[in-house]
Amino acid sequence: MNEDEDRTIDRLREHGERRQQRREFFRAIAAVAGVAGSMQMAMTIAPAHAQATAVSDADVLNFALNLEYLEAQFYAYAASGVGLSNSDLSGSGSQGAVSGGRQVNFSDQIVAQYAREIAADELAHVKFLRAQLGNSAVAQPAIDIGVGPNSAFSAAARAAGLIGAGETFDPYASDENFLLGAFIFEDVGVTAYKGAAPLITNETYLEAAAGILAAEAYHAAIVRTTLYGKGIDTPALRSSADKISDARDSLDGASDLDQGISPIGSASNIVPLDDNGIAYSRSTGQVLNIVYLNNAAVSGGGFFPSGVNGSIRTSAAN
Amino acid sequence: MDQNDAIMAALRARAQRREERRRFFKVAGSAAVLASAGSLLSACDDDDKTTTPTPTPTPTPPPTLTDADVLNFALQLEYLEAQFYTYAVTGEGLPGSQLTGTGTQGAIMGGRKVTFSDPVVAQYAAEIAGDEAKHVLFLRNQLGSSAVAQPAIDISAGSTSAFSAAARAAGLINDNQSFDPYANDENFLLGAFVFEDVGVTAYKGAAPLISNKTYLEAAAGILAAEAYHAGLIRTVLYRKGLEAPSLRTSADKISDARDSLDGSSDLDQGISLSDGKSNIVPTDTDGIAYSRSAGQVLNIVYLDKTAKSAGGFFPSGLNGNIKTSAAN
Numbered sequence: 001m002n003e004d005e006d007r008t009i010d011r012l013r014e015h016g017e018r019r020q021q022r023r024e025f026f027r028a029i030a031a032v033a034g035v036a037g038s039m040q041m042a043m044t045i046a047p048a049h050a051q052a053t054a055v056s057d058a059d060v061l062n063f064a065l066n067l068e069y070l071e072a073q074f075y076a077y078a079a080s081g082v083g084l085s086n087s088d089l090s091g092s093g094s095q096g097a098v099s100g101g102r103q104v105n106f107s108d109q110i111v112a113q114y115a116r117e118i119a120a121d122e123l124a125h126v127k128f129l130r131a132q133l134g135n136s137a138v139a140q141p142a143i144d145i146g147v148g149p150n151s152a153f154s155a156a157a158r159a160a161g162l163i164g165a166g167e168t169f170d171p172y173a174s175d176e177n178f179l180l181g182a183f184i185f186e187d188v189g190v191t192a193y194k195g196a197a198p199l200i201t202n203e204t205y206l207e208a209a210a211g212i213l214a215a216e217a218y219h220a221a222i223v224r225t226t227l228y229g230k231g232i233d234t235p236a237l238r239s240s241a242d243k244i245s246d247a248r249d250s251l252d253g254a255s256d257l258d259q260g261i262s263p264i265g266s267a268s269n270i271v272p273l274d275d276n277g278i279a280y281s282r283s284t285g286q287v288l289n290i291v292y293l294n295n296a297a298v299s300g301g302g303f304f305p306s307g308v309n310g311s312i313r314t315s316a317a318n
Numbered sequence: 319m320d321q322n323d324a325i326m327a328a329l330r331a332r333a334q335r336r337e338e339r340r341r342f343f344k345v346a347g348s349a350a351v352l353a354s355a356g357s358l359l360s361a362c363d364d365d366d367k368t369t370t371p372t373p374t375p376t377p378t379p380p381p382t383l384t385d386a387d388v389l390n391f392a393l394q395l396e397y398l399e400a401q402f403y404t405y406a407v408t409g410e411g412l413p414g415s416q417l418t419g420t421g422t423q424g425a426i427m428g429g430r431k432v433t434f435s436d437p438v439v440a441q442y443a444a445e446i447a448g449d450e451a452k453h454v455l456f457l458r459n460q461l462g463s464s465a466v467a468q469p470a471i472d473i474s475a476g477s478t479s480a481f482s483a484a485a486r487a488a489g490l491i492n493d494n495q496s497f498d499p500y501a502n503d504e505n506f507l508l509g510a511f512v513f514e515d516v517g518v519t520a521y522k523g524a525a526p527l528i529s530n531k532t533y534l535e536a537a538a539g540i541l542a543a544e545a546y547h548a549g550l551i552r553t554v555l556y557r558k559g560l561e562a563p564s565l566r567t568s569a570d571k572i573s574d575a576r577d578s579l580d581g582s583s584d585l586d587q588g589i590s591l592s593d594g595k596s597n598i599v600p601t602d603t604d605g606i607a608y609s610r611s612a613g614q615v616l617n618i619v620y621l622d623k624t625a626k627s628a629g630g631f632f633p634s635g636l637n638g639n640i641k642t643s644a645a646n
Contacts, residue, residue, distance in 0.1 A: 117595070117598060124604050124605030125606075128604040128605060128606065193538075197535055203526040206525060207525055210521075211522055213538060213541065217541075218549035218607070221545070225550050266444050267441055267444035268441040271445060271547065272546075279540075281535060
């Protein structure tokens with residue numbers, strides 16, 4: 001079967017549909033364009049010289065798409081050894097390559113199941129957001145999910161105190177390392193979608209974003225519950241997850257927006273919530289602090305060596 | 319082929335498992351939101367529609383739901399969840415001071431402490447109980463004097479209880495048998511599973527109806543908490559199902575029962591696929607969690623697929639302006 005032909009037919013079939021969706025998308029945005037800017041100013045924790053440019057729904061969805069590229073590639077490689085199809089990566093901005101990524105040789109088949117399931121969900125998110133954005137979708141930026149002493153994963157593990165200088169953290173080496181690697185991203189997606197919710201003006205997109213938020217929270221619960229359960233026999237899993245949480249917290253500024261998994265009194269801590277039982281929000285800048293692995297205002301680094309594509313690309317100055 | 323075979327196979331398996339998926343974005347613009355709001359509104363005046371056929375020259379606009387109406391609806395689901403988990407963990411319910419408000423305050427039927435054999439399940443129960451109690455407090459604080467009282471709630475374990483009716487609808491027990499969610503770890507997890515996921519779909523369905531952005535972000539945060547809870551319960555059921563396969567099949571049957579209560583559209587998924595693969599995350603083919611209208615949520619907690627104003631876990635119905643289940 002000629003796959004290129006197959007893809008071309010798919011593309012032609014989707015073309016009319018996407019054009020129609022895009023038209024509706026921008027009609028919806030146009031009606032409310034003025035509101036987005038003031039909302040952004042009100043909701044974002046930003047330095048005094050905060051940007052005055054309005055953020056559109058497309059900007060927010062494209063920001064989310066960059067994060068989904070990262071998650072989808074990591075899980076796709078871990079589950080199958082193969083990344084996303086090239087046709088799912090094109091778009092505006094500079095398209096970049098994925099460095100690293102390989103299949104995990106899972107010993108616990110249940111963990112392999114979870115990896116496969118999450119990989120499928122994240123791929124669906126990429127495809128969904130790209131379909132909604134149509135020609136406005138940003139390309140996948142350069143992504144570092146590699147293994148080596150200078151990789152983003154090693155830098156994150158080093159920031160968390162899991163490894164020393166010059167050492168390497170390989171998230172594909174074992175079930176345990178895979179779960180800890182996944183833990184670096186999980187929860188962050190939840191806080192990102194929650195923080196973005198009030199910035200989305202179109203109610204249809206808002207409901208969709210709420211649905212992706214829920215999916216990310218289910219994923220985070222899978223990873224946290226599995227780490228917690230395995231932590232009975234391997235206590236280092238719990239303490240390592242707690243350290244990763246602390247590292248995220250120190251990257252995103254002074255406010256406490258993260259929690260580890262170790263028990264508090266007689267209760268586990270699978271669900272990271274504030275005193276009201278509510279999940280945390282992160283601004284886009286705070287999310288970028290974590291994926292750039294930098295607590296200062298920068299436009300690239302860590303898992304996105306060349307930065308993300310789109311108009312939201314600068315991390316917060318903490 | 320450079321596409322990931324395994325992932326695509328998983329996607330296909332999901333698509334095959336359920337015939338009908340909601341595809342919000344196949345419909346134009348904000349039609350989905352209007353439809354969702356419409357079903358919620360119609361759920362509120364179904365009785366008027368069916369019992370008052372008198373033609374009116376000028377159609378009366380449907381009553382507008384306020385944010386307080388939506389939050390009060392959520393509050394009552396939280397009363398139910400908080401009481402169930404609090405009893406399971408401590409053997410006691412929420413303090414009386416947290417149950418007052420407008421409407422008719424009702425009592426709790428049943429509820430008792432579970433003697434957990436797996437200390438990790440006990441820790442999970444304690445965590446979720448704490449979270450749900452906080453949700454009750456938070457919503458009551460936001461609503462102030464507008465908060466509704468806790469309505470009558472049935473979380474008992476006899477043969478005519480709501481839990482037994484739910485288990486019977488799922489085919490887990492026969493006529494006259496009882497399902498006791500406090501009897502052991504496994505039953506507790508299945509009892510919890512009856513509610514979990516429903517909260518997620520309820521908050522997601524309500525999100526576009528909330529106009530105040532601060533409430534919206536808070537609701538998104540409770541939605542996330544409920545999804546974490548559901549993910550926790552589903553993960554534990556799936557894992558324990560390795561040794562006790564009936565846990566997986568029972569959860570799948572409960573999901574099917576929820577699905578048959580809330581109408582013809584497929585809004586629910588069990589925890590395992592036909593080949594035993596995991597399905598911890600109930601999402602549509604776009605990887606997006608489902609929405610339920612308020613009426614559909616009430617179908618499940620009333621355990622009735624028709625338009626009713628009471629039943630199941632809420633024997634006297636809900637307080638507030640949203641109280642009628644959808645007519646399916």
